[in-house]
Every structure is written in structure tokens, then in C-alpha cells.
Amino acid sequence: MSQDSRHPFLKGLSKHRGAQPTIITIFGASGDLCARKLVPAIYNLAVDNLLPPEFSLIGYGRKPIPDEEFRKLAHDSIKEFSRRSLNEEIWKRIEDNTYYCSGGYDELDAFKALEAKIESIEKEMGREAQSVIYISTPPSVFEPIIVNLGASGLATRYQDSGSHTKVVIEKPFGKDLESARHLNKVIQGVLQERQVYRIDHYLGKETVQDLLVQRFANSIFEPLWNRQYVDNVQITVSESLGVGTRGGYYEQSGATRDMIQNHTMQLLALTAMEPPVSLDPEAIRDEKVKLLKAIKPLNLDYAHSDVVRAQYKEGLVDGAKVQGYRQEEGVSADSETETYAALRLNISNWRWEGVPFYLRSGKRMPRRVTEISIQFKRPPSTLFSENEMFNLAANSLVFQIQPDEGSTVLLNAKIPGLQTRTQPVKMHFKYSATFGSNTPEAYERLVLDAMLGDGTLFIRGDETEASWNLITPLHDFWASEGQRGMENYVSGSWGPLAADRLPWDNTHEWRRP
Ligand code: BG6
Numbered sequence: 001m002s003q004d005s006r007h008p009f010l011k012g013l014s015k016h017r018g019a020q021p022t023i024i025t026i027f028g029a030s031g032d033l034c035a036r037k038l039v040p041a042i043y044n045l046a047v048d049n050l051l052p053p054e055f056s057l058i059g060y061g062r063k064p065i066p067d068e069e070f071r072k073l074a075h076d077s078i079k080e081f082s083r084r085s086l087n088e089e090i091w092k093r094i095e096d097n098t099y100y101c102s103g104g105y106d107e108l109d110a111f112k113a114l115e116a117k118i119e120s121i122e123k124e125m126g127r128e129a130q131s132v133i134y135i136s137t138p139p140s141v142f143e144p145i146i147v148n149l150g151a152s153g154l155a156t157r158y159q160d161s162g163s164h165t166k167v168v169i170e171k172p173f174g175k176d177l178e179s180a181r182h183l184n185k186v187i188q189g190v191l192q193e194r195q196v197y198r199i200d201h202y203l204g205k206e207t208v209q210d211l212l213v214q215r216f217a218n219s220i221f222e223p224l225w226n227r228q229y230v231d232n233v234q235i236t237v238s239e240s241l242g243v244g245t246r247g248g249y250y251e252q253s254g255a256t257r258d259m260i261q262n263h264t265m266q267l268l269a270l271t272a273m274e275p276p277v278s279l280d281p282e283a284i285r286d287e288k289v290k291l292l293k294a295i296k297p298l299n300l301d302y303a304h305s306d307v308v309r310a311q312y313k314e315g316l317v318d319g320a321k322v323q324g325y326r327q328e329e330g331v332s333a334d335s336e337t338e339t340y341a342a343l344r345l346n347i348s349n350w351r352w353e354g355v356p357f358y359l360r361s362g363k364r365m366p367r368r369v370t371e372i373s374i375q376f377k378r379p380p381s382t383l384f385s386e387n388e389m390f391n392l393a394a395n396s397l398v399f400q401i402q403p404d405e406g407s408t409v410l411l412n413a414k415i416p417g418l419q420t421r422t423q424p425v426k427m428h429f430k431y432s433a434t435f436g437s438n439t440p441e442a443y444e445r446l447v448l449d450a451m452l453g454d455g456t457l458f459i460r461g462d463e464t465e466a467s468w469n470l471i472t473p474l475h476d477f478w479a480s481e482g483q484r485g486m487e488n489y490v491s492g493s494w495g496p497l498a499a500d501r502l503p504w505d506n507t508h509e510w511r512r513p
Helices: 032-047 067-081 088-095 108-125 139-151 177-190 206-216 247-272 281-293 431-435 442-452 461-481 497-501
Strands: 022-027 055-061 098-102 130-135 166-169 196-198 230-238 307-313 315-317 320-322 340-346 356-362 369-376 396-402 406-415 421-430 486-490
Touching: 022 032, 022 108, 022 442, 032 055, 032 067, 032 088, 032 442, 055 067, 055 108, 067 088, 067 098, 098 108, 108 139, 130 139, 130 442, 139 166, 139 177, 166 442, 177 461, 196 442, 196 461, 206 247, 206 396, 230 247, 247 281, 247 307, 247 340, 247 356, 247 369, 247 461, 281 461, 307 497, 421 431, 486 497
Parallel strands: 022 055, 022 130, 055 098, 130 166, 166 196, 230 356, 307 486
Antiparallel strands: 230 369, 307 340, 315 320, 340 356, 369 396, 396 406, 406 421
């Protein structure tokens, strides 16, 4: 029997990158992430022929939903959220292999029923299939899910073969160092580290992956990438959106837990780490951990604090009036949660000693921008010292992670004319101009990598702990201080004025993206 006649997926889905037969189970299947990101990601992998020929999708959630209804939800979410429009023929192949199981996250019997379902699908496939378990539930149920994956035997399927179960865990991974350590312990009791894929979706972004290529596939940067030439580094992750309907979640989180501890710290680690000895996932993660461990503890003394926190007030964003954070749905009227945080970090190693790294992230800022800016030292001013003839800027290299993906180098050039006058000019590389604009979404890459068993773009247990180790003392300090030190900023501004004093030696300014 040819493979094509055995399974509908084989038709047209044969050019995959080598993932083995796979059954993906999404826990939290009636949630927002599943609809907005995960199902559209799976669909787009199908469009690109990157799913294995034998592939099934199971949604798992507390709410009882018939298979038919879940299929319709999945269909409609692709229609609404996929980056490419819905092709019914491709969808049909996914639809025929989509199921739903309902049950509690602490009900062992429901997990056993799920295992039975997986086995029956596998039987139909006629081959051994790996299970990819995607946990996209609220973090409060991560622990019972992991425990039940162990108790039901789902975690140990094909443990000694390449088809072993893989478990993808969404953020937030813990809320502080202690809870992250605890979760890692629970995981270690059930799974081997190679089975675990902790998500930070920023690592799936094309431009974040490109950081590694830019740094290590070019020889012109490395000689400059150190304290002799770099004056400071600024990482900005700003959003124009407010907390929207996620006020309840955000109250427990705030900007440092939501964005800094994970996404921003990952950008920092990739920017500042030493060259890994290979592209092996462990080699890269080893370097990131080394870097995170080299960051000095934050100075929290008010006179020279390394940190500013603030909340947005009402204001104008994109010409529209928006309410303040404390007026948002689900937010307490005297909330102490920060919607903006800026940090000054010092990395204590040979390469970076003395170079400040400024990180900031906030909601309700003027624009959605993620960028990493390497600001170089000024040249000696023996020839062109600054005056009205010589408008000179320090050189910088800016990686635009999103939107307008690309990079820009700022140089000084002569203005054409009979006099020698200078002006800073920009050299741009734009992704869309060079490669076109329809790049895969982060979740496509991450779902595919989990299926392929490639952990490079996922966070290792010790990495998440190293990052919490830096941030947790800050949260403890804020908890003890109440409102003290909480600043405000007008929605639509670049953050509180107090953030301008963060580069407190007055030699640096925040870049305006
Ligand atoms: C999530 C945060 O991890 O990242 C959200 O929980 C934030 O608050 C989002 O809006 C930003 O992601 P992106 O990909 O839109 O930059």
C-alpha cells in the first residue's frame, strides 16, 4: 500500500522538514492563545507542507465541546487570525484529524481517557506517533497538568526512542525565583529536560533569530562588540496597546514579569552573550545562562536606583483618548502594578564591565517598537570637533526587531558642498525590501521546532531561574515599599520623566525610536 492512500494528510503534505508522525494536544484549547496563535500556526505549517504526513490535533479543556464544534472554532480562528487566507482544501485535511477531549486538569481519569484517545488515533495512523503536549492554560494549573502527564503515562510514552513525548509550556514560568524553582522541580520529577520546551515567543521571531546570524556570521561586528568600543546598549520593547481585557492577569504580573524577565532579558542575552562553540541548543543556552549570571544585582537605593517603575495615566494614543491603567477593567483603583519599567544593568565580565545596558518596556507608549540599539563611543575629536559646521552623532547600530524589521547604522558624512560640513546619516537594511513581507509568525517556528525536538529557541530551566534571580529582589523591594517610587506617565508618551534620570551619570539619553 502506498503511503498516500493510507492517510489523507499524505496528499499534498509530503515535503515536511522531517517531523515524525505527531499528535499535538493543546491544553487550554478554548483559550485566546489557541485561537489567535496556535491553530493558525498549525494551519500555516500545513500550507508550507511542513507538517508530517501523519498529524492529528486534539484540543483539551474543561468545557465539554463536541469534536464538531471545536473544528468549527478552529476553522473560524484560522479565518480570523491566520496571516494567510484560509484555503478550505488544506483546512479539510487538518479538520479530518482534529478532535476534542474534555476534563479537569487535576482529573487523572480524564488524562487516562486522553491517552486512550491518542492510542486510538495512533492505531489508525498505523505507526508510532510522538505526542506534543502544548500547555497553554493559566499558570495555576501547570503543576497538576504535569503531575497528571506523569501519572497517566503520557509523559513516558516511547521514553527511550526519538518519539518521546515533548511538553511545551507557555509563559509565565513562575512568578518569582521560588515558584520557578518549584515548577522546575515538579517538571524534573516527571520529565527529562530534553522533553521540556519553555516558550518565550520572542525567540520565534525572525529578527530575533537573525540576531545570532548578524552577530556571528559577520566579521565586522565582533571586534567592536565590547567595552572598548561600545558606550551603552539600549533595549526598548514598547507597546501602544493598554492591558485591554487582561487587567486581571496583568494586576498579578506587571511589566517586569510580563515583558522584562522573559522577552527583554532574552534579547539582552542574545545581544551580549559570548559566541557559542556551536549552534547546538545546549551550547547556545549555556552562553545565555553564563551571561545572565554575570549581571550584577540591581541597586535599589533611591538615590542611585537602577530601576524606574510607572503606571500610565489617561492620554492620547494614535489620536484617540484612552483611559488610565487604574480605570481599566479588572484593575484595582489603587493598584501598585507597574505598566512601565526601565532598568539599568551592569554585566560583570571581561567583555562588558562598565558598559551600561538600559532596558525598558511599557504599555500605552506612542508606538509598538522593539529594538536593540548598540551605541558606540565617540571618535577622538582631533579633526572634527563638534561646532555649528560639524553636526556629529555617536555611531550606532540598531536592530529593529518589530515592526519595520531590519537594521540601521548611524554614521557621520560630509554634506555635499564647497564647505566641509557634516551630518549624521543612516544606512538601512529592511527585511521587507530584501525578502518580502510575509514572514512566518513566531508560533509557526516554535510549534515546528517542538515537533522536530529542537530546543534552541526555548528556555532551559536554569536560564529561567537565572533571570528570576535578578528580578525577584526587585519585586520583594517594591512589595515592601507600596506606592513609594511609583511614577506616572501620560498615555502616548515615552514613559515617565523619572526614567530620564536612570542614566544617572547624565552621559546617556534614551533613544527616541
Ligand atoms: C506577551 C505579553 O508575552 O507579549 C503581552 O503577555 C504582550 O502583554 C505581548 O502584549 C507582546 O508580544 P508581541 O509579539 O506582540 O510583541
